[in-house]
Amino acid sequence: MNAFQDNKSSTGNEKSTPDLNPPPYSEASQNPPPPFQQNHPTPAGYRPPIFPPLFGVYTSGYRHLSLALHKDSRPFLSLExxxxxxxxPxxxxxxxxxxxxxxxxxSLSSKTDLSVGTFNCVMQSDGMFTANYPFEYIHDDGSREVFAWKRSHGAEVQSLRGAYHGYKLVRVKNGQVVAAWTKPGGPSVxxxxxxxxxxxxxxxxxxVTAVMGALALLEKERQKRNNGVSAGTAVAFST
Known part of the structure; x- marks a missing residue:
């Protein structure tokens, strides 16, 4: 009998060797680890913008319009x-x-009074035969700047994929186009x-001021179109 065997037999309560083998697969957790999620705290006082970059204007009843991303999406603002x-008003x-x-x-004028909170401005055509509607805006720092809605069929209007002609809103001081609108490209209910x-x-x-100006011009054109249809119907019945 060798020395190792003698030592093993002489120590009655020797420590057992730990089992270093991994547990069977069935004993291991089979749930995948949760995905990593990084929290982005909302800054204090943050408020999401009222308007998305692009949205539609839809009829939603007699004398009511709605603003929504798409025809079937939930309106985020309403217009009476x-x-x-x-x-x-x-x-x-x-x-x-x-x-x-x-x-x-x-009535009998192109003048439109726009009011946003306590801010007021006047949007009015700058000529009898022009389709330009300038207004003066007062920024929060007190500085004044003139913007103008101008009839256009340029790239900004074409990007909306609607009617060929529409309007673009321009910063008069440098010509920058800051907004645009157009009517549907075809018949729409x-x-x-x-x-x-x-x-x-x-x-x-x-x-809000820019959008309200666009809505005012849209509504004026809609009224003009409806009045034209009414006048045509009246002539048809009279003949």
Whole structure:
């Protein structure tokens, strides 16, 4: 008997050798580890923008319009239109609980009063035979700047894939196009137009003012078109 065997037999309570083999596969956890998720805390005071970069304007009932990403998506703002005899502004833009902006038309004039909170400005054609509608905007720092909605069939309007002609909003001081809108490219029962915001660094109040100006021009063209249809119908019945 060798020394190793003698030592093993002489120590009655020797420690057992640990089992270093892995557990059977059935004993191991078969659930995959949870995916890594990195939290991005929302900055204090952050508020998401009111408008997406591109959205549509749709009819949603008598004297009601809605703003939504698509025809079948949920509207994020609503628009009421009123006649001049109602005592209310011609157009009221709201989020369902509060008024964001109004537009008030003037009969026998191209003048439109735009109001966003306590800010007010006038949008009016700068000539009888021109399709330019300038307005002066006052920035938060008190500086003043003139913007103008101009009839166009340029790249900004064409990118909306609607009617051939539309309007673009231009910074008069440098010619930068900051927004655009157009009507549908063909007959549509419920779609009124499409609006794009191409500059997102001018503030929320400016965006509401720009969109309200676009909606006012869209509504004026819609009324003109409807009045033309009504006049044509009346002539047809009279003959």
């Amino acid at each position: 239109t009123h006649s001049g005899f109602s005592g209310k 011609s157009m009221i833009l709201s989020n369902g609980t509060s008024t964001l902006a109004t537009a008030d038309f003037h 419920d779609k009124v137009g499409k609006i794009a915001l191409m500059e997102r660094g001018l503030g929320e109040r400016w965006e």
